[in-house]
Each structure stands twice: as C-alpha cells, then as structure tokens.
Amino acid sequence: MNASDWLVRSFDDFFGSGDISSSVIPEKSHKGNSGRNHQRKKDLSAVPGCSKNKGLSRKRAKLSSVDLPCNKSRLNWNQSQDEPWVDKYKPETQNDLAVQKKKIEEVETWLKMHIFQRQPKQGGCVLLLTGPAGCGKTATIQILAKDLGVQVQEWTNPISLDFTKEDLRNISGHNSNSHAFPSQAQAALFQDFLLRANKYNKLQMLGESSENDKKLILIEDMPNQFYRDPSSLHEILRRFVRTSRCPLIFIISDNFSGDSNQRLLFPKEILEELCISIISFKPVAPTNMMKVLNRIATAEANMNREKNYAPDRTSLELLCRGCSGDIRSAINSLQFFSMKDFWSRKKKSSMLKSETPAAMFNLKKKTKSDILEDQAIQAIGGKDASIFLFHALGKIIYCKREPLSESEFPQLPSHLLEHRRDMLLIHPEDIVEKSHMSGTVFNLYLHQNYVEFFTDIDDVVRASEYLSTADVLCANWNVSSRLVMEEYSTSVSTRGVIHSNTSRAFAHCQGGMGFRPLHKPQWFFISSKYQENCAAAKSLFSSFCLSPECLQTELLPYLAKLANPMRNEAQIAFIQDVGRLPLKRHFGRLKLETLTEKDPGVPDLLVGYEEDPAEVAVQMEENRTNENDWDGLPLSSSQRSGSDLPCSQPQPVAAQVAMDEDELNIEEYDSD
Ligand SMILES: Nc1ncnc2c1ncn2[C@@H]1O[C@H](COP(=O)(O)OP(=O)(O)OP(=O)(O)O)[C@@H](O)[C@H]1O
Structure with a gap:
C-alpha cells in the first residue's frame, strides 16, 4: 500500500469513487456503483431536505464505510x-463502545422515552450531545439507534448550492432576490429539511424493512449562518418543537475556547424555553482507550505481520x-x-534516527517524568493536547511531584536546603501554553486562586512577591517584547507559586487537600468599574477641571463631608457611591464567580481583548459612545439600580448593607 492510496481511499467519496454512506442507506448502494452514486450525490446535494448525501459531509473520511453489517466480507484483501x-474496527455493539457506560445509558433512556413512550404534544424532544x-x-x-431499531435521518450541509432562484423561492416561501447569500440559502434548506423530516416518514429503500418507521433526526453539521445569527436557528427550533x-x-x-459554540447556539434561555436536554460526554478514559488500541494492535499484528509493526505497551500508552x-x-x-512504510520513509529522510516506532517511543524512556518530558514524540500523529484553563490552573496549583531517591537529589549546600523539592511532574510553561491563555490573564487567575491552597503565611508572602515580579514583567512593554516578557512572567508566577508552597514540596505530603473550587479574577469587574467611575467623575464634575483620579480621591471625599454640597441628583448619587468609600463601616467583599471546567476564562464582554487585559478597560472606555445605552458593561452602581450586573461578573454583596447603615445624609440642593 502506498500512502497516497491510503489517503485517496479515505477520501474516495470526495474523489467520486465512493459511496453514499448513511445509516439509513441499504447496503446495495454502498459499493460498486460509484459512477451512479457520484451522479446521484451531485443531484442530491441540491435537494432540500436530503440527508443521504453524507458522502459530502465533513465526516466523510471517518464514515466512508459505515453501518453495513457485512461490509467486511465484501472487501477484498487489498481493500481491507x-x-x-x-x-475497520468501528464498534458494532454497546459493549464495544469506549464510552462511559453511564453516558450510554443516559442517551438510551432519553431515546426510549422520546421515541417509544412519547405522549402526543410532549415537549422536550430536542437533545444536545456535547463533549470533546x-x-x-x-x-x-449510531449503535443505540441500531439496537433500538430506529432510523437515523441526518442533515449534512450541502457544499454545492447550485440551485436556482426558483428553488430558493420555493423553499423560503418568499420572493428571493439576488441578495440571498449561500449561507442563508443553506439555513433555508436546513429549515426545509427539518420540517419535512419531521412531517413525512422516511422513504422506504429497497431492502429496508417496513416494520419500523421510528426515526430520529441527527444534526452534526451546523449551517454556518446559525453561527452568525443564532436567532434564526432558535426560530426554526421553536417551530419544530411545536x-x-x-x-x-x-x-x-x-473546541479550545470552551463550550462557546454551545453557548452561542444554545443559550440558557433557549434551553429552558424549548426544554432541550443536554448530555455531556467526557474524553475517552485511558483504560478504555488502551483496551481498544490493544485489541486493534493485536488483531493487525496477527493478520498482517509483514506490513505492520506491533507497537509495544509503552508505545500504546504514549499514543x-x-x-x-x-x-x-x-x-x-x-x-x-x-x-x-511510514517508518522506512522516515528513516530514509533521516528525520528520525530510531528504527522502529517502539524504539522511537522508548528513547530515554525510564521514569514517569522522562515520559512527560518527551512529549515531542507525541507530536507525531498526536493530537494537540490543549487543556482548559480550569485544568491548567489545577495542574499548577496542585503541582504533582514524583519522589526522588537520595542519590537523585541534587546536592544543595546547607544554606539552600530549604529549597529542596521533589521533582515536578509538569512543565509549568507547557501548561500555560496549552491553556491558550495570554500570560497576563493566566497570572490574574493564579493570583485570584493561589492563597486557598497555601497553609503557611510565610509561603503566601513569598508567592505574592513572585507574583509582583511577574506583574512587572507583564507591564506595558512595547509590542515586540511583550510576548517574550509574558513568557518570562508566567514562568516566574507559576514556578514562584509552586516553589513557595512548602506544604506541597514533596510527593509524600501532597494528599489531603481535596477539591477546592477555582474562581474568576475580580480584576475584570474592578477594572471596568474603575474606568466607568473615571468617565462618570469627569463628566459629572467637569467644571472642576481635575483629573478623574484627583476627583475621586480628593474632591469627592471632601464633597461627601458637606451636608449640603449643592449638587444635582446624579452628582449626589455618585458622591454617595464613590466619595464615601472610606466611611463605610463594612467594606463589602465581592461574591466570587466559580470557574467551571470548560469555561473559556475570559468574560464574554471581554472576548477579543483578552490579549492584553491592561488595555481592556481603556479599550472599553474608548468603545463606549453612549454610556446609558451601552449595556455591555455594568454602569457604576450610582447610575444603575441594584444588582443587575451581568451574571458573568462578581456581584457586590455588602455594598447595599453598608449604604443602608451609613448615617451620612446628603440633601439635594435646589438652585432655584
Ligand atoms: N470502541 C470504540 N468506541 C467509540 N468509537 C470507536 C471505537 N472504535 C473505533 N471507533 C471509531 O472512532 C470514531 C469516534 O468518532 P465519533 O464520530 O463517534 O466521535 P464524536 O464524539 O461524534 O466526535 P466528532 O464530533 O468529532 O465527530 C468513529 O469513527 C468510530 O467508528
């Protein structure tokens, strides 16, 4: 086999020699009539509501020969x-699935309830499956549908939108003109598909039994238009659910930015309104994965010794x-x-010196930390190992270590013995990089969360010094040096926090901490509030011609002391909010927002500015044209009523109490 064959076969749908594979297409159409299928696919691609052109789907490679129970027997030796x-080794039964049993059961229960025990007009018929x-x-x-005897009707985004205006007019029901974009047409086709799939039974294909007309509609390919305008999807769903x-x-x-697609397409209000159920899958567990890889490796080794290497256990673990x-x-x-083939070519191109994959994997593989160190190996064929911020922070804060034997310990002079630590199992710089977070934002998160994990105040002092140094390194350097400086900065902050925590210095003393929630930095909220206050101070007290800082720290506290400061209502409210701060008896702490597992880490309002949080607030201020119309950021509390801060922000808890208790009373001055 040569590599191009392998590729071409995987993409044969695309090159026109393949099949139309779908879980609902009879086997007969699967092989051997490529020309006809190709023609048919082309035709179908323009047919609204057609779910059979999966050959053109983005999943064409992985589904190129699916769902046909006896397809294996039909393949000749070379093909297989x-x-x-x-x-070739796709799972055939529930037991084959490398998915958590609990998840399979959850999905099965949902399907049974919504297909077999369905009441007329019962809501909640939409399920969202999420996960990596x-x-x-x-x-x-696919397996559950097969087991339950349910047909799957799947939508696939048509890639060729060569339909006529007439088609579009028929679909959308209105007079389309030349301004219709392909993406809009795609959304219109989608709507049509959904309504038809819902209304009519599926056509019975030759060889299919007519006993069961139960079906489900599956959408994996989302029309692009919905990402631009999620409300159009919501409207279609409302209609569907009715x-x-x-x-x-x-x-x-x-995706790497967390569950943002899910939140964009299915915001909380829509989930509630349409009673959409969600089942979230987890990454396949290493033990399940190993079982599958072992099974495949053994089967292949037995079948085809001359062509394939059999990777050893270490290699499989690394994979x-x-x-x-x-x-x-x-x-x-x-x-x-x-x-x-692959290895001999590699050898020839002398990119790698090792002869076999096993040898390659085993390069200086002795200890666990060596394995981690050599992650470069995994880059070959390995997946981009991005991690969510939640896990990245956990890795730094919990900083797992490996015990070292006496002989392995570096010999430190006696005055440095206090710095002796077991070997870290992580590379902090790698972790930050894989979190896809800017160094500054990562530092903010670390700063917000590290104290909870310390037990000794001296350790906290040391860690905070490191964080201060990191902060200086992140200062406003010029653009070209900023990126480099950020790397140094996160190196100092992460290693500083890890090293300072003496309660986690050795592998044997790392237990017992248990799970503690992580929180989002208050910085986002405080910084935006500071900017708002500056702008408000400037506009409300412009006649004083003072800088916003001077207004807030000198003038307003002074005015707050006057019983009758001769101000209008807005000014009085602002003085109450800002000028009296030191007089408040209880300085309110902000209620923190928990960082969830897949949270992208940057509040929605600040997405796009995340590269440099120091500029965020300034930028926000510049963007602000009409502060009362602009509902993106919270106005200062003097300009708004109560607690309508966006829910992604920490909420003040004690401010109101402090306000109520304050005996200071400012009267409105009527100049007339
Ligand atoms: N034991 C197994 N369990 C699950 N999938 C397996 C197994 N063995 C092989 N596979 C194959 O692995 C692939 C799993 O991809 P699948 O499309 O189900 O993932 P997904 O979660 O839907 O992700 P995506 O959204 O990227 O498609 C399928 O092609 C499946 O045939």
Missing part, C-alpha cells in the same frame, strides 16, 4: 488493507496520552505508527 482502522471531538458521541447514537413528531439530536463538539481522549485520533495514530 487500505481501509482506515477507525472504520472523537469521544464517541456519534458512534453511540409540531415535533420525532426526536431531534444535535451533536456539538467542544493514549497524546490523543487527549480522542479515540479517532488515537486509532489513526496507531495506524500510522504501525505502518512499516
């Missing part, structure tokens, strides 16, 4: 040689580690690694 292993890519969401649905006759399932994979719970990526990597 070239077949991607994700397809390649964790088996689609595979689970008339739904079968369940509708969306599969949305997480597992490198694919971040993505079983598709793990199996693909295994296939690459097992190819003798």
Whole structure:
C-alpha cells in the first residue's frame, strides 16, 4: 500500500469513487456503483431536505464505510488493507463502545422515552450531545439507534448550492432576490429539511424493512449562518418543537475556547424555553482507550505481520496520552505508527534516527517524568493536547511531584536546603501554553486562586512577591517584547507559586487537600468599574477641571463631608457611591464567580481583548459612545439600580448593607 492510496481511499467519496454512506442507506448502494452514486450525490446535494448525501459531509473520511453489517466480507484483501482502522474496527455493539457506560445509558433512556413512550404534544424532544471531538458521541447514537431499531435521518450541509432562484423561492416561501447569500440559502434548506423530516416518514429503500418507521433526526453539521445569527436557528427550533413528531439530536463538539459554540447556539434561555436536554460526554478514559488500541494492535499484528509493526505497551500508552481522549485520533495514530512504510520513509529522510516506532517511543524512556518530558514524540500523529484553563490552573496549583531517591537529589549546600523539592511532574510553561491563555490573564487567575491552597503565611508572602515580579514583567512593554516578557512572567508566577508552597514540596505530603473550587479574577469587574467611575467623575464634575483620579480621591471625599454640597441628583448619587468609600463601616467583599471546567476564562464582554487585559478597560472606555445605552458593561452602581450586573461578573454583596447603615445624609440642593 502506498500512502497516497491510503489517503485517496479515505477520501474516495470526495474523489467520486465512493459511496453514499448513511445509516439509513441499504447496503446495495454502498459499493460498486460509484459512477451512479457520484451522479446521484451531485443531484442530491441540491435537494432540500436530503440527508443521504453524507458522502459530502465533513465526516466523510471517518464514515466512508459505515453501518453495513457485512461490509467486511465484501472487501477484498487489498481493500481491507487500505481501509482506515477507525472504520475497520468501528464498534458494532454497546459493549464495544469506549464510552462511559453511564453516558450510554443516559442517551438510551432519553431515546426510549422520546421515541417509544412519547405522549402526543410532549415537549422536550430536542437533545444536545456535547463533549470533546472523537469521544464517541456519534458512534453511540449510531449503535443505540441500531439496537433500538430506529432510523437515523441526518442533515449534512450541502457544499454545492447550485440551485436556482426558483428553488430558493420555493423553499423560503418568499420572493428571493439576488441578495440571498449561500449561507442563508443553506439555513433555508436546513429549515426545509427539518420540517419535512419531521412531517413525512422516511422513504422506504429497497431492502429496508417496513416494520419500523421510528426515526430520529441527527444534526452534526451546523449551517454556518446559525453561527452568525443564532436567532434564526432558535426560530426554526421553536417551530419544530411545536409540531415535533420525532426526536431531534444535535451533536456539538467542544473546541479550545470552551463550550462557546454551545453557548452561542444554545443559550440558557433557549434551553429552558424549548426544554432541550443536554448530555455531556467526557474524553475517552485511558483504560478504555488502551483496551481498544490493544485489541486493534493485536488483531493487525496477527493478520498482517509483514506490513505492520506491533507497537509495544509503552508505545500504546504514549499514543493514549497524546490523543487527549480522542479515540479517532488515537486509532489513526496507531495506524500510522504501525505502518512499516511510514517508518522506512522516515528513516530514509533521516528525520528520525530510531528504527522502529517502539524504539522511537522508548528513547530515554525510564521514569514517569522522562515520559512527560518527551512529549515531542507525541507530536507525531498526536493530537494537540490543549487543556482548559480550569485544568491548567489545577495542574499548577496542585503541582504533582514524583519522589526522588537520595542519590537523585541534587546536592544543595546547607544554606539552600530549604529549597529542596521533589521533582515536578509538569512543565509549568507547557501548561500555560496549552491553556491558550495570554500570560497576563493566566497570572490574574493564579493570583485570584493561589492563597486557598497555601497553609503557611510565610509561603503566601513569598508567592505574592513572585507574583509582583511577574506583574512587572507583564507591564506595558512595547509590542515586540511583550510576548517574550509574558513568557518570562508566567514562568516566574507559576514556578514562584509552586516553589513557595512548602506544604506541597514533596510527593509524600501532597494528599489531603481535596477539591477546592477555582474562581474568576475580580480584576475584570474592578477594572471596568474603575474606568466607568473615571468617565462618570469627569463628566459629572467637569467644571472642576481635575483629573478623574484627583476627583475621586480628593474632591469627592471632601464633597461627601458637606451636608449640603449643592449638587444635582446624579452628582449626589455618585458622591454617595464613590466619595464615601472610606466611611463605610463594612467594606463589602465581592461574591466570587466559580470557574467551571470548560469555561473559556475570559468574560464574554471581554472576548477579543483578552490579549492584553491592561488595555481592556481603556479599550472599553474608548468603545463606549453612549454610556446609558451601552449595556455591555455594568454602569457604576450610582447610575444603575441594584444588582443587575451581568451574571458573568462578581456581584457586590455588602455594598447595599453598608449604604443602608451609613448615617451620612446628603440633601439635594435646589438652585432655584
Ligand atoms: N470502541 C470504540 N468506541 C467509540 N468509537 C470507536 C471505537 N472504535 C473505533 N471507533 C471509531 O472512532 C470514531 C469516534 O468518532 P465519533 O464520530 O463517534 O466521535 P464524536 O464524539 O461524534 O466526535 P466528532 O464530533 O468529532 O465527530 C468513529 O469513527 C468510530 O467508528
């Protein structure tokens, strides 16, 4: 087999030689009539509501030979040689699935309830499956649908929108003109597909039994238009839910910026309004992954010794580690690694000096920390091991260590013995990089959270010094040096916090801390409030011609002391809010917002500014044209009523109490 064959076969749908694969297409259409299928696909691509053109789907590679129970027997030897292993070893039963049993049961229960025990007009017929890519969401649905005898009707974004204006007019029901964009047309086709799929039974194909007309609608390919204008999706869903006759399932994979796609397309209000259920999958657990990889490696080794290497256990473990719970990526990597072709070519190009993948994996592999150190190996075929901020912070704060034997310890002079530590199991700089967070924001999070994990005040003092140094390194350097300085800064902050925490200095004393929640920095809120106050002070007290700082720290506290400061209502409110701060008996602490597992880390309002939080507030101020109309950021509390801060922000808890208790009474001065 040569590499291009392998590729071409995987993409054969695309090159026109493939099949139209769908869980609802009879086997007969699957092989051997490529020309006809190609023609048919082309035709179908323009047909609204067509779910059969999965050959054109973004998942074409992984689904190129799916769902056909006896497809394996039909393949000749060479074909099966070239077949991607994700397809060749695709799970056939629930037991084969490398997915948590609990999740499979959850989905199964939901399906049964919404297909077989469905009441007429019962709401809640929409399910959202989320989780990282390649964790088996689609595979689970396909197997459960097969087990329950339910047909799957799947939407695939048409890539060719060569329909006529007439078609579009028919679909959208209004007079379309030349301004209709393909993406809008895609959304119109989607709407049409959904309404038809809901209304009509699926066409019975040759060879399909007519016993069961139960079906579910599956959407994995989301029309682009909905990302631009989620409300159009919501409108379609509202209509669907009113008339739904079968369940509708969306599969949305997480991306590096957390669950932002999910939140964009399915905000909380829509989930509640349409009673949409959510089931979140986790990355495939390493033990499950190892089982699958072992099974495949053994089967291949037995079948095809001359062509494939059989990776040893260490190699498989490394593959597992490198694919971040993505079983598709793990199996693909295994296939690459097992190819003798691949390694001989590598050898020739002298990119790698080792002869076999096993040798390659085993390069200086002795200790756990060595394994971690050599993550470069995993870059070959391995998946980008991005981690969510929540986990990145956890890795720094919990800083796992490995015990060192006496002989391995570096010999420190006696005056440095207090700095003796066990070996870290992580590289802090790698962790920050994989979190996709700017150094400044990462430092903010660390600063907000580290104290909770310390037990000794002297340690806190040392850590805070490191954080101060890191802060200086993150200051307003010029653009070209800022990135480099940020790297130094996070190195100092993370290593500083880790090293200062003497209660976690050795592997044997790391237990017992338990889980503690992480919180979002108050900085975002405080900084924006500071900027607002500056702007408000400037505009309300412009006649004094003082800087905002001077107004807030000198003039307003003075005015606050006057019983009758001769001000209008807005000014009085502002003086009460800002000028009296030191007089408040209880200085209120802000209630912190918890950082959740997949939170992107930067409040929605600040997305886009995250590169440099120091500029965030300034930028926000500049963007602000009409502060009363602008509902993106909280106005100062003197200009707004009570606690309507955005929910992504910490909420003041004690401010109102302090205000109530304050005996200071400022009267309004009527100049007339
Ligand atoms: N034991 C297994 N369990 C789950 N999937 C497996 C297994 N063995 C092989 N596979 C293959 O791994 C792939 C899993 O991808 P799947 O499409 O189910 O993931 P997903 O969570 O829907 O992610 P995405 O959104 O990226 O498609 C499928 O091609 C499936 O056939």
